[in-house]
Amino acid sequence: MTYDAFLELVKARRSVRRYKPDPVADEDIEKIVEAARWAPSGFNSQLWEFVVVRKPELRRQIGSIIGEARQRLFKGKAPTPNSENGPPQKIDVGWQEAPVFMLVFGDTRVRPLSHVPPVRTDDEKWTAVFYASLAVAFQHAALAAVSLGLGSQWMSAVQVPDVEAKIKDMLGVPEPLKIFDMLVLGYPEAMPPEKKMRPTKELIHFDDCGVDDFRTDEQVSMYFNNK
Numbered sequence: 001m002t003y004d005a006f007l008e009l010v011k012a013r014r015s016v017r018r019y020k021p022d023p024v025a026d027e028d029i030e031k032i033v034e035a036a037r038w039a040p041s042g043f044n045s046q047l048w049e050f051v052v053v054r055k056p057e058l059r060r061q062i063g064s065i066i067g068e069a070r071q072r073l074f075k076g077k078a079p080t081p082n083s084e085n086g087p088p089q090k091i092d093v094g095w096q097e098a099p100v101f102m103l104v105f106g107d108t109r110v111r112p113l114s115h116v117p118p119v120r121t122d123d124e125k126w127t128a129v130f131y132a133s134l135a136v137a138f139q140h141a142a143l144a145a146v147s148l149g150l151g152s153q154w155m156s157a158v159q160v161p162d163v164e165a166k167i168k169d170m171l172g173v174p175e176p177l178k179i180f181d182m183l184v185l186g187y188p189e190a191m192p193p194e195k196k197m198r199p200t201k202e203l204i205h206f207d208d209c210g211v212d213d214f215r216t217d218e219q220v221s222m223y224f225n226n227k
């Protein structure tokens with residue numbers, strides 16, 4: 001594979017916010033998980049489990065669990081469905097039309113088995129290893145999806161404690177498995193607009209770079225507010 005082909009794949013991965021209802025073949029789901037399982041993981045724990053939700057009723061229930069949590073979080077300002085040509089919604093709900101919700105869980109039982117003492121004793125270290133390992137697998141899955149012509153969206157609302165509890169209960173996921181995030185998958189109905197990117201040169205800092213080589217507080221907030 002060439003770098004150009006790789007970069008093309010990376011750039012083609014965007015957060016798709018509107019989906020066709022067309023189903024995703026089981027074969028493609030397997031390919032996506034196959035790519036995810038090759039991800040690196042802290043102490044090679046391979047702590048991941050992938051729960052693939054396809055049944056419409058289960059997806060509908062997950063949608064309403066997340067919807068209720070968002071209502072609370074955004075103080076009752078309910079999201080409205082994206083209209084065909086309307087302005088972008090503050091809280092998008094297009095993901096609810098996607099035919100597959102892939103829930104990624106991490107198995108907390110690996111923690112005491114680690115040969116790395118801080119992972120066992122230091123919550124911060126464990127948390128970093130847990131989330132970093134699962135995030136890499138998650139991104140492998142998202143890139144594999146692109147290669148299969150599928151779109152995806154990263155949904156972290158499932159991490160809200162009562163959302164996690166309700167989803168685990170509904171699907172019968174055992175207690176020691178902790179939810180990471182949900183990858184929404186399906187064929188894109190529309191692609192998002194081009195996104196503003198920080199230039200590469202601004203992000204690279206070679207060798208003994210000093211404070212002046214990095215952004216000021218003002219530049220950080222200016223970029224964030226205008227992105």
Ligand SMILES: Cc1cc2nc3c(=O)[nH]c(=O)nc-3n(C[C@H](O)[C@H](O)[C@H](O)COP(=O)(O)O)c2cc1C
Pocket residue numbers: 013014015016092153154155156157192195
């Ligand atoms: C850790 C993480 C959590 C995210 N959580 C959500 C989410 O809960 N809902 C959502 O719509 N997008 C979520 N996103 C997607 C980002 O909004 C999106 O990646 C970003 O706006 C850049 O757009 P792009 O993915 O099209 O490049 C998340 C992304 C990451 C990396």
